[in-house]
Amino acid sequence: DGGITQSPKYLFRKEGQNVTLSCEQNLNHDAMYWYRQDPGQGLRLIYYSQIVNDFQKGDIAEGYSVSREKKESFPLTVTSAQKNPTAFYLCASSDQVGRTLAEAFFGQGTRLTVV
Amino acid sequence: RKEVEQDPGPFNVPEGATVAFNCTYSNSASQSFFWYRQDCRKEPKLLMSVYSSGNEDGRFTAQLNRASQYISLLIRDSKLSDSATYLCVVITGGFKTIFGAGTRLFVKA
Numbered sequence: 001d002g003g004i005t006q007s008p009k010y011l012f013r014k015e016g017q018n019v020t021l022s023c024e025q026n027l028n029h030d031a032m033y034w035y036r037q038d039p040g041q042g043l044r045l046i047y048y049s050q051i052v053n054d055f056q057k058g059d060i061a062e063g064y065s066v067s068r069e070k071k072e073s074f075p076l077t078v079t080s081a082q083k084n085p086t087a088f089y090l091c092a093s094s095d096q097v098g099r100t101l102a103e104a105f106f107g108q109g110t111r112l113t114v115v
Numbered sequence: 116r117k118e119v120e121q122d123p124g125p126f127n128v129p130e131g132a133t134v135a136f137n138c139t140y141s142n143s144a145s146q147s148f149f150w151y152r153q154d155c156r157k158e159p160k161l162l163m164s165v166y167s168s169g170n171e172d173g174r175f176t177a178q179l180n181r182a183s184q185y186i187s188l189l190i191r192d193s194k195l196s197d198s199a200t201y202l203c204v205v206i207t208g209g210f211k212t213i214f215g216a217g218t219r220l221f222v223k224a
Contacts, residue, residue: 033212042119042202042216043159090158103149104204104212106158 002027006091006107012115013078013085021076021110023091030095032074033104036060037088046089049074078112086114118142119205121215129223132193136218138203139185147206148179148186152199153217159202162188193222 004025013019025032031050035043045058049068063082068074074093078085088111092104121138128134140148148165163170165177165186176189186203200217207213 035214042121043214045212088156103161103164106160109156109158111156 004091004093004105004107006089006110008110009108011110011112013112014115016080018077018079019112021078021089021091021112023074023076023107024072025074025093025105025107026072027093027095027105028071029093029105030071031093032068033092033094034058034064034066034074034076035090035092037090037109043090046076085112087112118207119203119213119215121201121203121218123216123218125219125221127221127223128193130193130195132222133189133191134193134220135187135189136201136203136220137185137187138205138215139183140203140205140213141184142205142207143181143184145184145205145207148177149204149206150175150177150186150188151202151204151214153202154199159214162201190220193220195222195224198222 007022033048034046037043044060046064047066049055052071055066055068065077090109091107094104119140150162151159152162153159163172163177165179169178174191178187198221200219202217203215205213
């Protein structure tokens, strides 16, 4: 079955550590996105990529980094520079970016907690 | 002003009630509009797209008002299973996808 997979589901990070969240899709979608969701707030865009080897900052990119070496994969690294990383992270993918309306498919999310 | 704004609620309604949510957007060049449903601690899932002419899917009706720059979602004959957070999504010209903060709905027996 086609879909988008995030791992791990739960992640605990110590202060000062970098951690990487995995996102893989087999939908053959060109575009992939990372969002962050805090309690009572909507999804905020961290980074997005429209094509392999290219990515753009979203609204809250500081303290995060990404790579897009393969079409299927878009890992997100939460660096020690991110001052408040505890949140629910959602990865999404979509097709037909910039041309027509594009439904986004989401992974099941990674809940990151700083301990 | 936020690019997309929703009333956070919560809306508490009895089963069988009709409830409506609005979502306003600030960019008049916005091209595509959607409603997503998000259950607690789960990922958002597409509920329905919103077309200029309005569209209906069973008990759900979505409307777009470009002149006043808002979209709406109407739920008729509410069910307990409709309890969730409803997110409006706006795609502006080119690419940018913007999510609203969501409106929480609780349907009570």
